[in-house]
Amino acid sequence: MPHRYFILNKPYDMLSQFKGVPSMRMLGDLGIDFPEGTHPIGRLDNISEGLLILTTNKKVTRLLFQGPKTHARTYLVRVIREVSEDTLQQIRSGISIRIKGNVDYTTAPCEASIVVPPENLFAAGYSFREDLPHTWLRLSLTEGKFRQIRKMMKVIRHPVQRLIRVSIENLSLGDLRPGEIREVNEKDFFSQLNIEYSPDYQD
Structure with a gap:
């Protein structure tokens, strides 16, 4: 099944995770029906706001933050x-x-x-x-x-x-309000992040 890619305007006072700290607001509290396997990339701490990537593709973290090319x-x-x-x-x-x-x-x-x-x-x-x-x-x-x-x-x-x-890189928050998401198609996602797309990125 093809991977999916989202950007979220993460609100203030929310953890960049779906579970683990019941006493704090987490991504699941947004009430958004993300596909199974969706996880955040490049987390923001709870008091920071703005662009948070969420995807079902586990390879994005390595490609974006752990490779030789900086972003x-x-x-x-x-x-x-x-x-x-x-x-x-x-x-x-x-x-x-x-x-x-x-x-x-x-x-x-x-x-x-x-x-x-x-x-x-x-x-x-x-x-x-x-x-x-x-x-x-x-x-x-x-x-x-x-x-x-x-x-x-x-x-x-x-x-x-x-x-x-x-x-x-060129993947921007745009006019998303806090708590809103935008889905990005796969080729645009990699292009805007200046990562050369390859079919090998599919699991």
Whole structure:
């Protein structure tokens, strides 16, 4: 049977999994009738939002995140206080963070810019004091250590208030509202992720 591919706008305060933590909201609580064997790829933590891939194809994780070719993941990030050009350059060049095993790790160079949040940005389900200084950033990374962006921003004293993944390569969130999904046909899915399609990807 052909595999199926979906993108979801994962809401705030929801785990990127279908079962395992009864006390928290999970993907099954969306009430969407996914086909059997559907699982998330490239998870977001529960307080992050945005683009989450779901598919019945178990090979996608290896092709997208474990192969030699890197794939850019782009985020809109709201942080506390105004970010200077010097700090932007620090983000672009790499920041030392602590990762699993209590190891110091310098993040890979990435793209970073200050942006105006898009007009169609949906409410997060929680509010901020808009009168306090803050900055919206657009960050594009080719790696994804656990809570990497949050750790990077904490090190440079601009803690994250909101984090939204808007695209992976050319596969974008578009106008999906939180909790909505869009199905993508197989060839478009691989093309937009810049993965060369092969029939061998079928189980």
